[in-house]
Amino acid sequence: MxxxxxxxxxxxxxxxxxxxxxxxxxxxxxxxxxxxxxxxxxxxxxxxxxxxxxxxxxxxxxxxxxxxxxxxxxxxxxxxxxxxxxxxxxxxxxxxxxxxxxxxxxxxxxxxxxxxxxxxxxxxxxxxxxxxxxxxxNFEVHESERYSLTAVKDQTTSSEPEVIVGREGDKAVIKSFLLDSNYKDNVSVISIIGMGGLGKTTLAQHVFNDKQVESHFAVKHWFCVLGGLDARKILKGLVGRDDDQLESLKNELEKKFENKKYLLVLDDVWDGEDGSDGAKWDSLKELFPRDAVGSKIVVTTRSHVIAKFTSTVAPHVLEGLSIDKSWELFRRKAFPQGQDSDHVDEKIRKEIVERCCGVPLVIKAIARLISLKDRAQWLSFIDGEWDGRAWESICRDFRRLRVLVLSDWRIEEMPPLIEKLKHLKYLDLSNNKMEALPNSVTNLVNLLVLKLNGCRYLKELPRGLNKLINLRHLDVGCALNGDLCDSLEYMPRGIGKLTSLQTLSCFVVAKNRSPKSKMVGGLDELSRLNELRGSLEIRVKGYEKDSCISEFEGAKLKDKQYLQCLTITWRDIDMDSDIDLYDKMLQSLQPNSSLQELRVRGYGGMRLPSWLSSLSNLVRIRLDAYTRLEHIPPLDGIPSLEELLICSMKSLEYIDSEGVRGKEMSKFFPSLKKLVIRYCPSLKGWWKKSRGEMKDDSDESTVEELIMLSFPRLSSLTIEDCPNLTSLPLFPTLEEYLYLYKSSSMPLQQTMKMKPPIYSPSSSFMRPLSNLTLLYILSIDDMESLPEVGLQNLTSLQQLEIRDCSRLKSLPLHGQGMSSLQQLKIHGCPRLKSLSESKSQGMIPYLPSLQQLRIDGCSEELSRGWGKESSEVWPNIKHIPNIVID
Known part of the structure; x- marks a missing residue:
C-alpha cells in the first residue's frame, strides 16, 4: 500500500x-x-x-x-x-x-x-x-533504504482466498507442475501471465493453499513484489531483515529454508524501464537456495517479458472466463445466498457478462455496483441509462478521479456537476447521444484528453474551450476513421489559444456565421496550433466570400511540420459557387512538405493547386467527388508516393494533360504500389496524347515502345466504372490483385502482350503479370478473348473470377502456365464454349492445384459433358474437391 x-x-x-x-x-x-x-x-x-x-x-x-x-x-x-x-x-x-x-x-x-x-x-x-x-x-524507524513491500506469508499466516469460478483447469495445470518431480532443475519456475483483473493472484493463492501442495513442500513462502526484479528488496522482504549486504541476506535465506524442498510465490512482478530484466533475474535466481531437488517458484505477472525470462517451462497464459462461468461468478456476487436469480432472463444475462469481457475483477465490481432487485434495473444497466443520481454518485464518490471512460453509454445529457471532477485528466465520452456539452466542462483545467468521436448528434463544443489550458488531445472524429461528429456545426472562437494541442481530429468551418458569429471560430484559429500531429480534417460547410481567402491563408498549414495526414472536405455547399474561389481556397491551404497523406473531397474547382506535385514526402493521395475537374497535374514525380486513389470525378477526361513525351522511366511513379480509379465515366486515358504514342492498334507492342509507359512497382490495381478508359500505363509487376469492373479490357490486353526488347536477353525479362495472385474481370463488354500467351504467364495466379462478360468467346487456359490456380469461377458468359487452348485437352486443361471450380450462366456447350462418363474431361477435373457446374 x-x-x-x-x-x-x-x-x-x-x-x-x-x-x-x-x-x-x-x-x-x-x-x-x-x-x-x-x-x-x-x-x-x-x-x-x-x-x-x-x-x-x-x-x-x-x-x-x-x-x-x-x-x-x-x-x-x-x-x-x-x-x-x-x-x-x-x-x-x-x-x-x-x-x-x-x-x-x-x-x-x-x-x-x-x-x-x-x-x-x-x-x-x-x-x-x-x-x-x-x-x-511504537513503529521501528528505518533510516536506510527500505525493503519494498509486504511481509512474507507462510503456511501459518496465509489466508484462504475466496472460492474461484471457472479456474479449475488452470489450477490443475499449475498443481501438476508443482507436484511433478521429473524436472531436471533443482528449482523450476512457472509464470502465470495475464492482464490485470483476470485473477492471477487468486489462482496462485488457491494453489498455494491446496492440501496436496501443502504436504508436498516442506517450506512455503509467499512474497508480494508489486514491482521490478530488485534482488536486494526481494531478499530483504523474504528474510524480514534490513541489510544491504546481499551475501548476508543469501545466507539468512538459506538458514530459513534449511535445505528443504520449498515453494516460493513471487506475486505481481513488473517489468523494468531499463530493459535489463533478464540480467536482473539471472542475478536474483542465483541467490535462491538450490540444494533441495524439486523446489518450485511461481511468478505472477502481466508482462510477457518477465514471463519469458523467469519461466523454465512454458508460461501459463490466463484467459478470460467463458460466458457461462462469467454468469456463475456474477450470480454468486450479485445475489446473497439463497436469493433467487430466475427473474433474470437469458438475454439480460448474456448482455451483462459480455460487457464484462470475462474479467473476474470487472464482473465482481459490476455485481457489487448495481443493486439487483427487479428486471428494470438490469435493463437500465444494459441500455446504459444515465440519470442524475449516477452522475452525482460519480462526482461525489470519485472526486480524485483522473481517468473517466464513458464511451458507448448512450448518454443524452451531461450535467454541469462534471466540473466537480477537477483533477480529471482523461475524459472519454465517445459514441454517445448528447447534442452539447455543459460549459462547466471548461473548468476541468487539468484535462489532457477529451474524446468525443462518434457523437453524431453533437452540434457544438463549449464556448470557453480555450480555458482548458492543459488540453493536448481533442478528438471529434474524422471521416478517415468513420467516427466523425457529423452534426458539429462550428468550432468555438478561441480554440486557437490552445497552443499545446497535439491532436485536433477535425476543424469545422461554419456554414452560417450569423447570429453566432461572435462564438464561431474561423479557420485562422489554426494559425498558432503548430504542435498538431497525426491527422487533421478540415470540413468546409460554408465560407464568407469577402474574407474566406485571408481566413484560409491564416490557418498557416505550411507551419504544421508534425502533421502527417490532411483531409480537406467541402460539404453541403452550392456547386454553382464561384469556381475561381474554390481554386483560391485550396491553393491557400498549402501544407508542410513533410505531409505523408492528402485527401481532398467534394472540391468544386477546375484545377488542383500548384503545390500538389511539390509535396515530396506524400505516401498516399485520395482525390474524391470532384464535379468540374478535367485533368490532374503531374504526380508521377513524387518519389515516395505509394497509393493513388481517384474516385467519383464525372468530368475527368485525362489524368495527365501534359502527354507522355519527355517522361523518364526512372522517375515515373517510382514507388507507386496501389492505384484505384473508380466512377470516372468520362475518363478516356492517362495522357491526352497517349493513344497515338501507345500504338494500341498493334497486337505486338514491344517493351521498347511501351517501357516508358509502365508502372515499375505497381502491386494492386482497381479500375471500376470507367467504361471509356482505353489507355493506361502498363502494369506488368502486379502481385496482389487486378480488379476490373465495367471498364475496357484494352489496358489488360496490352499488358499481357508485352514482349522483351530485341537487345535484352529473354532470361532477364520478367514476364508480365507472372507474380499476380488474384484476377477479377467483371462486366467487361468489349472482351471477346484473352491472349493465350498472356494467360500462360500467370504462373502465380491463385484465384480467377470472370463474371457477366457477354462477348467473351475464348478463354484458353494453360495447364502448365497456371499451375498455381486454386479457385476458378465463371458466371454469366453465354458465348463462352471452352476453357482449353486446344480440342485435345477437352473442355478444360488439367490444373493441378485447383480446389474449387464453379461455372454457371454460360453456354450449353460449356455446361454439359463434365461427368464421369466424359473420357476427355473427367481425368482433368476428378482431383478437384469442390465442383459446381450449372
Missing part, C-alpha cells in the same frame, strides 16, 4: 508554490515544515505496513488509510499549484483583457497565495496529527 507515498515528493509542492507566487512574504509559507514532517512519517511507514499485515491490526490499517488520504490531498494541492502556474504563464504571454491582468496582479496573487497557504497549513496539521498518532504503535 505504501507505494502511494514512496513515489511522491512533497518537495515539489514547495517548488511549485515558489514559482507561482514569488512575491509572497515568508509568513505565508506554512508548507515549509510539511516536507520535514512527511520525511519523518515516511521513515516508519514500512514497519507500519508489515505490522498491519502480520498482526491483523485494524488500528494500524486505519492509520495508514488516514495517511493515504492526506497524501492524496497533498497531490491534489500540488496539481492546483501547477495549474495556476501554467495559467499564469499562458495569460501573461498572450494579449489578454484588463480583467485578466488584474486577476494576476500582485494583490490578487497575494489573496490566492494566502488561500492556498491556508490549505497547506491544514495539510501540515493533519500530517502532524498523523505523526503524533503513530507513536502509540
Amino acid at each position: 505504501w507505494n502511494f507515498i514512496n513515489h511522491w515528493k512533497l518537495d515539489s509542492l514547495s517548488a511549485a508554490f515558489f514559482v507561482a507566487f514569488p512575491t509572497l512574504p515568508l509568513a505565508a509559507y506554512p508548507y515549509l515544515t510539511v516536507s520535514t514532517t512527511f520525511t519523518r512519517i515516511k521513515a516508519v511507514i514500512q514497519d507500519a505496513e508489515v505490522k498491519a499485515q502480520n498482526k491483523q491490526n485494524h488500528q494500524i490499517e486505519d492509520w495508514l488509510k488516514k495517511l493515504q488520504e492526506a497524501v492524496y490531498d497533498a497531490e491534489d494541492l500540488l496539481e492546483d499549484f501547477s495549474t495556476q502556474v501554467l495559467r499564469k504563464q499562458l495569460m501573461s504571454g498572450n494579449g489578454v483583457s484588463r480583467e485578466v491582468r488584474v486577476f494576476f496582479s500582485r494583490s490578487n496573487q497575494f489573496v490566492y497565495g494566502l488561500q492556498m497557504g491556508h490549505r497547506v497549513e491544514a495539510l501540515r496539521e493533519r500530517l502532524n496529527d498523523i505523526e503524533a498518532d503513530s507513536k502509540r504503535f
Whole structure:
C-alpha cells in the first residue's frame, strides 16, 4: 500500500508554490515544515505496513488509510499549484483583457497565495496529527533504504482466498507442475501471465493453499513484489531483515529454508524501464537456495517479458472466463445466498457478462455496483441509462478521479456537476447521444484528453474551450476513421489559444456565421496550433466570400511540420459557387512538405493547386467527388508516393494533360504500389496524347515502345466504372490483385502482350503479370478473348473470377502456365464454349492445384459433358474437391 507515498515528493509542492507566487512574504509559507514532517512519517511507514499485515491490526490499517488520504490531498494541492502556474504563464504571454491582468496582479496573487497557504497549513496539521498518532504503535524507524513491500506469508499466516469460478483447469495445470518431480532443475519456475483483473493472484493463492501442495513442500513462502526484479528488496522482504549486504541476506535465506524442498510465490512482478530484466533475474535466481531437488517458484505477472525470462517451462497464459462461468461468478456476487436469480432472463444475462469481457475483477465490481432487485434495473444497466443520481454518485464518490471512460453509454445529457471532477485528466465520452456539452466542462483545467468521436448528434463544443489550458488531445472524429461528429456545426472562437494541442481530429468551418458569429471560430484559429500531429480534417460547410481567402491563408498549414495526414472536405455547399474561389481556397491551404497523406473531397474547382506535385514526402493521395475537374497535374514525380486513389470525378477526361513525351522511366511513379480509379465515366486515358504514342492498334507492342509507359512497382490495381478508359500505363509487376469492373479490357490486353526488347536477353525479362495472385474481370463488354500467351504467364495466379462478360468467346487456359490456380469461377458468359487452348485437352486443361471450380450462366456447350462418363474431361477435373457446374 505504501507505494502511494514512496513515489511522491512533497518537495515539489514547495517548488511549485515558489514559482507561482514569488512575491509572497515568508509568513505565508506554512508548507515549509510539511516536507520535514512527511520525511519523518515516511521513515516508519514500512514497519507500519508489515505490522498491519502480520498482526491483523485494524488500528494500524486505519492509520495508514488516514495517511493515504492526506497524501492524496497533498497531490491534489500540488496539481492546483501547477495549474495556476501554467495559467499564469499562458495569460501573461498572450494579449489578454484588463480583467485578466488584474486577476494576476500582485494583490490578487497575494489573496490566492494566502488561500492556498491556508490549505497547506491544514495539510501540515493533519500530517502532524498523523505523526503524533503513530507513536502509540511504537513503529521501528528505518533510516536506510527500505525493503519494498509486504511481509512474507507462510503456511501459518496465509489466508484462504475466496472460492474461484471457472479456474479449475488452470489450477490443475499449475498443481501438476508443482507436484511433478521429473524436472531436471533443482528449482523450476512457472509464470502465470495475464492482464490485470483476470485473477492471477487468486489462482496462485488457491494453489498455494491446496492440501496436496501443502504436504508436498516442506517450506512455503509467499512474497508480494508489486514491482521490478530488485534482488536486494526481494531478499530483504523474504528474510524480514534490513541489510544491504546481499551475501548476508543469501545466507539468512538459506538458514530459513534449511535445505528443504520449498515453494516460493513471487506475486505481481513488473517489468523494468531499463530493459535489463533478464540480467536482473539471472542475478536474483542465483541467490535462491538450490540444494533441495524439486523446489518450485511461481511468478505472477502481466508482462510477457518477465514471463519469458523467469519461466523454465512454458508460461501459463490466463484467459478470460467463458460466458457461462462469467454468469456463475456474477450470480454468486450479485445475489446473497439463497436469493433467487430466475427473474433474470437469458438475454439480460448474456448482455451483462459480455460487457464484462470475462474479467473476474470487472464482473465482481459490476455485481457489487448495481443493486439487483427487479428486471428494470438490469435493463437500465444494459441500455446504459444515465440519470442524475449516477452522475452525482460519480462526482461525489470519485472526486480524485483522473481517468473517466464513458464511451458507448448512450448518454443524452451531461450535467454541469462534471466540473466537480477537477483533477480529471482523461475524459472519454465517445459514441454517445448528447447534442452539447455543459460549459462547466471548461473548468476541468487539468484535462489532457477529451474524446468525443462518434457523437453524431453533437452540434457544438463549449464556448470557453480555450480555458482548458492543459488540453493536448481533442478528438471529434474524422471521416478517415468513420467516427466523425457529423452534426458539429462550428468550432468555438478561441480554440486557437490552445497552443499545446497535439491532436485536433477535425476543424469545422461554419456554414452560417450569423447570429453566432461572435462564438464561431474561423479557420485562422489554426494559425498558432503548430504542435498538431497525426491527422487533421478540415470540413468546409460554408465560407464568407469577402474574407474566406485571408481566413484560409491564416490557418498557416505550411507551419504544421508534425502533421502527417490532411483531409480537406467541402460539404453541403452550392456547386454553382464561384469556381475561381474554390481554386483560391485550396491553393491557400498549402501544407508542410513533410505531409505523408492528402485527401481532398467534394472540391468544386477546375484545377488542383500548384503545390500538389511539390509535396515530396506524400505516401498516399485520395482525390474524391470532384464535379468540374478535367485533368490532374503531374504526380508521377513524387518519389515516395505509394497509393493513388481517384474516385467519383464525372468530368475527368485525362489524368495527365501534359502527354507522355519527355517522361523518364526512372522517375515515373517510382514507388507507386496501389492505384484505384473508380466512377470516372468520362475518363478516356492517362495522357491526352497517349493513344497515338501507345500504338494500341498493334497486337505486338514491344517493351521498347511501351517501357516508358509502365508502372515499375505497381502491386494492386482497381479500375471500376470507367467504361471509356482505353489507355493506361502498363502494369506488368502486379502481385496482389487486378480488379476490373465495367471498364475496357484494352489496358489488360496490352499488358499481357508485352514482349522483351530485341537487345535484352529473354532470361532477364520478367514476364508480365507472372507474380499476380488474384484476377477479377467483371462486366467487361468489349472482351471477346484473352491472349493465350498472356494467360500462360500467370504462373502465380491463385484465384480467377470472370463474371457477366457477354462477348467473351475464348478463354484458353494453360495447364502448365497456371499451375498455381486454386479457385476458378465463371458466371454469366453465354458465348463462352471452352476453357482449353486446344480440342485435345477437352473442355478444360488439367490444373493441378485447383480446389474449387464453379461455372454457371454460360453456354450449353460449356455446361454439359463434365461427368464421369466424359473420357476427355473427367481425368482433368476428378482431383478437384469442390465442383459446381450449372
